Amino acid sequence: MTIDFTHLIPEFILGSLGLLVLLVDLFIPKKLNHLRNTTAAVITLIGLAIALLWSLYDLRNVKAIIYDQLIFVDHFSLIFKVIFMGTGIAVTLMSIHYVEQKIRHSAEYYALIVFSVLGAVIMASAGELLTAYIGLELLSFSLYVLVGLSRNDKRTPEASTKYILLGAVSSGIFLYGLSILYGTLGTTAFREMDQTLFLLADHPSVIMGFGMLLAGLAFKLAIVPFHIWAPDVYEGAPTPITAHISILAKAATFALVLRFLAEATQASYSSWQLSLAIVAALSMSVGSLVALVQTNIKRLMAYSSITQVGFITMGLASLASTNTTLIDNQNAANAIILHIVGYSFSSLAAFMVITMVETKLAIESIKDYSGLAKRFPFLAMVLTASLLSLAGLPIFSGFxxxxxxxTSAATADLIWLVAIAAIASLVSLYYYLGVIRYMYIGEVGSEVTKLSFHKSSLFTLLILFLGIIVVGIYPGPIINAAESATSVLGPFI
Incomplete structure (x- = not known):
């Protein structure tokens, strides 16, 4: 049988692109640092854009292609490819001026961004656990190195060490769970596992294996109680990489979890509803409450992301209900993808502003944002929109x-969880308004220094801002794309 690899061209492009960017170091001397940085960034942007366009083309023309149960090329994986590559492009644009000031090795930096995107793509496309593990480790190792690339930040060694050590433990837990499931079920392919589970759903080894798999992935998501690394890593990492972790790592892990639960656990998924609901409630509660006392903007965003992960986990709990129809389940899966898209726009916009302000003023304290609206009104407006979107206010994507x-959680009879989510949203609105208050009515010195930024940064920020508004006002195209993505998943969706 002839295998057509043309639909894996985006993956081949990403792998080749990462190696090509590394060659920049060989051909451009270190003394030409600006040229090296610009060349590496431009090559990265061109390569990611080509891979993105190819994925969009496949999205319009491919129904579902399975490569021997290892890799799925379908609307689900293609939607997430677009999200990942779009995130990679935004983070690269966010990094151009930041890297010149604060990163030692620009070519390695951009190459690792590409390899992390490739790892995320493999995770979203995986049809069996070993392939998923390879993607997970490629993503994780790239992020471990990226976190430690800051030049003079004293917090970086602690952040990278903590991330590596805890990440290694979580990977070990995931791999041990994988080995238990393989020993019990005799396969690592999702669809074959689902067929075997009808006979062994309540077997202790199966329960332990699934629990360890999900615990290993929970670390990547920073779900409570696996969140302890997030605040220090978010604070100590280069700010564009903080955005990369916040969006790419979480979106890739949720893509893997959603496909795994839909394809491999139909026989036992409903038994996990209470556990998923509890960790969702804990994540929303802890994330929103601890964020109230934060004074550093990046630590606040860390706890904000924990809260957002709780919202998405609530969607996973809704999927596990036994009281819903197939249409209800698909709506819940659609809601998860829709929220990931909305969260990506909002979080990228917020981190873009944070990066631009840090590059110009070298500040991270929330109080230091006082008077930003007078110094650069556009940045203050975009940060306001992104924070209000994360809080879930109308006209913005988060709403x-x-x-x-x-709605999906209420349909699944999780009213108590919806109540916790609503309270968490109100609490988050309070601390977001605290940041907004400083920007607009905070005290500033007698002399207000106007800030200027490169046009490419402002254009990127404008695109992200429009994304927040468009998804909030006209979500139809994203919903349609989500429906086409979830329609190819397992039979209970």
Missing amino acids: ITKFYLF
Whole structure:
């Protein structure tokens, strides 16, 4: 049988691109640092854009292609490829001026961004656990190194060490769970596992294996109680990489979890509803409450991301209900993808502003954002929109995405969880308004220094801002794309 690899061209492009960017170091001397940085960034952007366009082309023309149960090329994986590559492009644009000031090795930096995107793509496309593990480790190792690349930040060694050590433990837990499941079920392919589970769903080894798999992935998501690394890593990592971790790592892990639960655990998924609901409630509660006392903007965003992960986990709990129809389950899966898209726009916009301000003023304290609206009104407006979107206010993307998540949870009889989510949203609005208050009515010195930024950064910020508004006002295309993605998943969706 002839295998057509043309639909894996985006993966081949990413792998080749990462190696090509590394060659920049060989051909451009270190003394030409600006040229090296610009060349590496431009090559990265061109390569990611080509891979993105190819994925969009496949999205319009490919129904579902399975490579021997190892890799799925379908609407689900292609939607996430677009999200990952779009995130990679945004983070690269975010990094151009930041890297010149604060990163030692620019070519390695951009190459690792590409390899992390490749790892995320493999995770979303995986049809069996070993392939998923390879993607997970490629993503993780790239991020471990990226976190430690800051030049003079004293917090970086602690952040990278903590991330590596805890990440290694979580990977070991995941791999041990994988080995238990393989020993019990005799396969690592999702669809074959599902067929075997009808006979062994309640077997202790199966329960332990699934538990360890999900615990290993929970670390990547920073779900409570596996969140302890997030605040220090978010604070100590280069700010564009903080955005990369916040969006790429979480979106890739949720893509893997969603496909795994849909394809491999139909026989036992409902038994996990209470556990998923509890960790969702804990994540929303802890994330929103601890964020109240944060004074550093990056630590605040860390706890904010924990809260957002709780919202998405609520969607997973809704999927596990035995009281819902197939249409209800698909709506819950659609809501998860929709929220990931909305969260990506909002979080990228927020981190773009944080990066630009840090590059110009070298500040991270929330109080230091006082008077930003007078120094650069556009940045203050975009940060305000992104924070209000994360809080879930109308006209912004966060409102419509949370509406679908809350509706799905209510349909699944998780009213108590919806109540916790609503309270967490109100609490998060309070601390987001604290940041906004400093920007608009905070005290500033007698002399207000106007800030200037490169046009490419402002254009990127404008695109992200429009994304927040468009998804909030007209989510139809994203919902349609989500429906086409979830329609190819397992039979209970």
